[in-house]
Amino acid sequence: MPITVKSPREIELMTEAGRILEIVHNELGKALYPGMTTKEIDELGEEIIRSYDCIPSFLDYNGYPASICVSVNDEVVHGIPSPHRFIREGDIVSLDAGVIYKGYHSDAARTHGIGRISKEAEELIRVTRECFFEGIKYAREGNHLFDISAAIGRYAESRGFGVVRDLCGHGIGTALHEAPEIPNYEMNRKGVLLKAGMTLAIEPMINIGGWEVDWLDDDWTVVTRDHSLSAHYENTVLITENGPKLLSLTDTSEI
Ligand code: MF3
Ligand code: CO
Numbered sequence: 001m002p003i004t005v006k007s008p009r010e011i012e013l014m015t016e017a018g019r020i021l022e023i024v025h026n027e028l029g030k031a032l033y034p035g036m037t038t039k040e041i042d043e044l045g046e047e048i049i050r051s052y053d054c055i056p057s058f059l060d061y062n063g064y065p066a067s068i069c070v071s072v073n074d075e076v077v078h079g080i081p082s083p084h085r086f087i088r089e090g091d092i093v094s095l096d097a098g099v100i101y102k103g104y105h106s107d108a109a110r111t112h113g114i115g116r117i118s119k120e121a122e123e124l125i126r127v128t129r130e131c132f133f134e135g136i137k138y139a140r141e142g143n144h145l146f147d148i149s150a151a152i153g154r155y156a157e158s159r160g161f162g163v164v165r166d167l168c169g170h171g172i173g174t175a176l177h178e179a180p181e182i183p184n185y186e187m188n189r190k191g192v193l194l195k196a197g198m199t200l201a202i203e204p205m206i207n208i209g210g211w212e213v214d215w216l217d218d219d220w221t222v223v224t225r226d227h228s229l230s231a232h233y234e235n236t237v238l239i240t241e242n243g244p245k246l247l248s249l250t251d252t253s254e255i
Contacts (some may be wrong), residue, residue, distance in 0.1 A: 001178065001179045002179065003171055003180055003192060004178060004198075004199075005198060006197045006198075006199055006238075010104065010173065011197070011199075011238060013101060013102050013104040014101075014104045014105070014106060014199055014236065014238070014247055015238075015247055016102075016104075017054070017099055017100065017101035017104050017105060017236075018108075018235075018236050018246075018248040018249075018250075019248075020049075020052045020099055020101060020106070021097060021098070021106040021107075021248045022108070022248050022249055022250060022251065023048070023052070024045060024052075024097055024099065025095065025108060025110050025248075026251075027044075027048050028041060028044065028068070028095055028097075028110075029095075029110060029112055031044055032087065032093065032112055032114060033114075034086075034087060034088050034089045034114055034115055035086055035087075035088075036087055037081075037082065037083050037084070037087075038070040038072070038081040038082055038085045038086075038087065038093075039081040039082055039083040039085070040083075041068055041070050041087075041093075041095065042066045042067055042068045042070060042081035043081075045067050045068035045095070045097055046059070046067035046068070049067060049097070049099050052099070052101075053101075054100060055100040056097070056098070056099065056100075057098035057099060057100045057105055057107070057176050058096075058097070058098050058176075061176060064078070064220060066080060066081045067097070068081065068095055068096070068097050069094075069096035070085075070093060070094070070095060071096070071221070071222075071230070071232065072085070072087060072091050072092070072094075073091055073229055073230075074223050074224045074227040074228060074229060074230060075221055075222065075223050075230065076094075076167070076205050076207070076213055076222040076223060076224060076230040076232065077096060077222050077232055078096075078220040078221055078222055079094075079220075079221050080220055080221060087114050088114065089115035089116065090114065090116065090117055090118070090121075091113075091114045091117070092111055092112070092113050092114070092117060092121050092124070092125060092229055092231060093112050093113075093114060094109060094110070094230070094231060094232040095109060095110055095111075096108075096232060096234065097109070103174055104174060105172050105173065105174070105175065105176050105236075106236040106247055107172055107176060107201040107203075107234060107248075108201075108234050108235050108236060108248035108249070109203060109232045109233060109234035110232075110233065111125045111128060111129075111231040111232055111233060112125075113125060120208060120229070121208075121229055123159075124161065124206065124207075124208050124229055124230075124231045125231050127155070127159045127206060127231075128156075128204055128205075128206040128231035128233045129233045131152045131156050131184070131206060131233070132152070132203075132204055132233045132234070132235065134151045134152060135148040135151045135155075135204065136202060136237060136246075137151060138151050139194065139200065139202070139237055139239055140194060140239070140243050140244065141194055141195060141196050141239060141240075141241060142193065142194065143193075144190035144191045144192065144194070145182065145190075145192050145194060146183070146186070146189065146190055147190075147191075148200075148202060149182060149183045149184060149185060149187055149191070150186040152185070152204050153183075153185035154186065156184070156206045161206045161207060161208060162206070162208070162209055162210045162224075162228070163184050163204070163205075163211050164184065164205035164207065164211055164213055164222075164230070165183070165184075165185055165211050166213055166222070167205055167213075167222065168182050168183045168203075169183075169200060169202045169203045170182060170200070170201050171198065171199065171200055171201075172200065172201045172236055173199055182200060182201075182202055184203075184205065184206075195239060196239050196240050196241045197238075197239065198238075199237065199238050199239075200237050200239070201235070201236050201237070202234065202235065202237055203232065203233065203234030204232070204233055204234075205230060205231075205232045206231055206232075207226075207228050207229070207230045208228040208229045208230075209224060209226040209227075209228030210224070210225060210228070212224070212226070213225060235249050236248045
């Protein structure tokens with residue numbers, strides 16, 4: 001599949017999809033408390049998404065059974081919400097969500113600490129976020145796609161963290177996953193030239209320990225092989241003539 005360049009009208013719709021997803025994440029972030037179940041997080045997320053006349057894009061995607069991926073501690077991504085799984089003080093919880101607004105997708109993830117968390121966990125969450133911002137420094141017309149990848153990987157490794165290699169970011173638009181794949185580590189080729197109008201979901205997944213991961217028997221949940229903590233941070237990004245525009249993060253006090 002070729003990489004799509006979006007028209008102004010499509011960009012308008014994706015901008016709205018991103019804005020709504022930002023609200024979903026802000027609301028979910030505020031709602032977390034020790035003792036909440038991961039299923040309650042999912043239900044609240046779905047309710048907020050639907051209240052904006054959007055569709056939760058993850059629900060039934062390749063059979064995924066929920067609207068929000070909730071991944072706790074050593075779970076990297078795609079944790080399945082459960083009424084039996086309680087989040088606790090000291091946990092780190094990655095929330096990944098996607099919405100469809102009038103046929104257009106946005107995709108974003110945040111990692112939250114529950115109550116007081118360890119210094120190491122705090123650093124992991126911060127560095128994962130910083131990896132994203134390092135990466136998007138290169139998300140400019142005329143650069144190559146894998147400039148973003150290399151910047152993310154370099155930054156994480158300079159902090160001694162492991163970079164997940166089995167999962168990547170991706171193009172996004174009328175489908176959740178469009179071309180191209182966006183690795184979070186250095187490639188030995190350059191990747192495509194970036195053009196204004198491309199929309200990319202850039203999503204570093206970073207581990208305190210090694211990069212290796214395993215899939216649990218539920219066929220979804222990805223965990224770190226060494227059971228070290230893992231964090232995830234993602235936004236839907238538009239390449240413009242003036243650099244990257246974050247569609248799922250407009251509150252600049254956040255940057
Ligand atoms: N945000 C995830 C991604 O970018 C999507 C979750 S997969 C799903 O690939 F099945 F849960 F939808
Ligand atoms: Co994604």
